[in-house]
Amino acid sequence: MPHAARPTVTLHDVAAAAGVSVSTASRVLGGSSRTVAPEYQERVLAAAATLRYTADASARAMRRASDSITLIVDDLTTPSIGMVVAAMEREARTAGAFVTVSSTGGTPDRQLETVRRLRALRPRAIVLTSSRLDADLVGGRLLGELRAYERDGGRVVIVGDTDMPFDSISFDNHAAARALGAYVAETGHREVVILAGDVARANVTTRATGFIEGLRAGGVAPDSIRVVHCEVSRRGGSEAIRGSLGGFTDVDAVLAANDLIAVGAMSALRAAGVSVPADVSVTGFDDIQLAVDVMPRLTTVALPLADAGAEAIRLAVREGTEPAHLTMSGHLVVRDSALPRTRPR
Template sequence: MTLHDVARAAGVSLATASRVLGGSARKVAAEYERKVLAAAAELNYTPDLSARAMRGRTDTVALVADDLTTPSIALVVAAMERQARTVGAFVSVAQTRGVPERQFATVRTLCAFRPRALVLTSTRVEGTARNLRLVEELRAYQRNGGRVVIYGSVDLPFDSVRFDDRASARKVGEHLGATGHRRVLILSGTPDRAFAAERVTGFTEGLTAHGVTPRDIGTAECEVSRQGGYGAVFDALAAGRLDGVDAIVAVNDVVAIGALSACRDAGIDVPGRLSVTGFDDVPLASDVTPRLATLALPHAAGGARAVEMALSDAVGRDPFHEVVVGEFRARESCAPR
C-alpha cells in the first residue's frame, strides 16, 4: 500500500495524508487526521523510510555501542528509547565490540541511512590517529546536518554526556579509607578500557587521601566480566596477594559480583574478613548477598539526556559537555575495619 492509496481511502489530498503520516509540523484539521489514521490502519500502511531518507532524514537515533550485553547498557538503551518516543523518534542499535575497524564501518553504514542523530557509547573510542577515520566520518556526518552525541567517558569534539570516572572513583577510595581499610586490592580491568584506568587512579587518590600508603594498594588486571572478577580472586589467593587485604575494589559491578562469588566459594567471609565494592550500581547490585556497596552512576538519566541533546537544535554552537559525578552507596558488602 502506498500513500496515494491511503489518501484515496480517506478522501483527502495526497499532501494532507503526507502531513499526517510524515510527521510534518504543519497541522491538519482533527477530522481529516482521524480519517487518514483510520485509513492507514485499515490498509496496514507503513511509511517508506528509505524514500524519506532520500528526501531528508529519518526520525531514527542510531546508538553505536561496544557491548549490548552489559547491565548498564540495558538501562541506557531503555531510557533512550523512552526519551526518543516522546518526540516521535525511535532508537536503532548496533554493536561493535569496541573494534576500531568495526566502529568506522558501522558509523559509515548508519550514516548512509541518514539517521537524525548518532549516539556513541564506547570505552574504546579516542581522538587518536588510530581512530582518525572515525572522527572524520562523524565530523562529515555532522557537517551534512546530522547530530553526534558521545555518551560515557570518551573525550571527543562533539556534544557529550560524560561520567567523571576519576572523581567518582575517588569517592569509593575515600569511603574505604575513612572506614579503616588499610590494605586494598583493585581489580582493574584491562588496559584497553579508558574508563578503567581513570577509575583505578580515582580509587588510589581517595585511599591515599585517607591514610592508605601506596605500597599497600595492589592492582590485578582481569577481564571486565563476572568470570574475570571470579578468576582474579582465585589467582590472587593462589599467589598470596590476599594475605592481609581488607578490601577488594572492582572496576565495575559485574567484576565485583564475580569477586563476591569467588569469595563465597573460597570460604572468605564478606564483609567479616574483607569488604568488596563495585562501580555503576546496576540493578543486580542490590539483589546479591551480601548487597553490593557501589558507586552509583545515573545511567538511565544520562541515556535520556544524550537523546535529548541529540534531538535538540544545536546549529552553529560549540560542543557542549555535560559532566556527571556519581554517589557512593554503602551496603552490606562493605563494613568498617
C-alpha cells in the same frame, strides 16, 4: 540554442544563506512535523526563494523514511548499557523517534565501518558510547566520517570521554572513585586489592587511579595496595580472585572497577570460604540492578546512566548548533558488602 544549465543549489547552500544548520533547513523544506521557530522558518524560505532551490523528491522521501536514532555501543551484553538504551527508548518516544542499536566490540575499525554503513541509512542522529573516543582514532577517519554525516544534516552525540567536536556526555569517574577509596580507608581498611579491569579501557583505568588516590589520602600505605587487571566481567572478577587467593591472608578489602567484577569476586571469595563482609569487604562501581539483588547487597558508586541515556536523546533532537559538553557525577551508595574494620592490623 540550448540555455546553460543552472548551477545546482544544495540544501547546504540554503542553510548557509539563512544562517541556520542543515538539519533546520531540512525540516523547513522537507515537510517535517517537528516545529521550527518562525524566524528560522522565514529565513530558510526566503533563502530558498532567492537561490531558486528545488528539493529533490527522492532525497526528501529518504529523509522522511528514517526517523531513527542509532546507538553504537561497544558491548550490548552489559547491564549498564541496558540501562542507557532503556532510557534512550523512553525519551525517543517523546520526540517521535525510535532507537536502533549496533555493537562494535569497542574496536576502532569496527566503529568506523559501522558509522560508514549507517550513513547510507540516513538516521536522524548517531549516538556513540564508549569509554573513550579520540579524534585521531584510525588516523582521524572516524572523525572524518562523523563530520561528513553531520554536514549531510545528521547530528552526533558521544557518551564517554572524547576530544571530538560534537555534543558529548562524560562521567567524572575519577572523583567518584576517589571518594569510594577514601571511604574504604576511613572505615579502617589497610590491605587492599583493586580489581582494575582491562588496562585498555579508559573508564575503568580512571577508576583504579581514583581508588588509589582516595586510599592513600585516607592513610593506606602504597605497598599495601595491589592492582590486579582482569576482564571487565563477572568471570573476570572471579578468575582474578582465584588467581590471587594465595596472597589473601591479610587483605581486608577488594575494590572492583565495576559491579560485575565485584559480583564475580564475591562469588569466588565465598567459594574459597572467605566471608563477605566479615573477612573481606567488597565494593563495586555503576550501581546496576544486580548490585541490590546479590547477597550481601553491594556497596558501590551510582552513576546516572539512565539520565545520560535520556540526555543523549535530548541533545540528538535539539536545535542548537554549538556542541554541548556535559559531565555527570556519581555518588557513593553504602550497603552491606563493606564492613568497618575495628580490629588492629
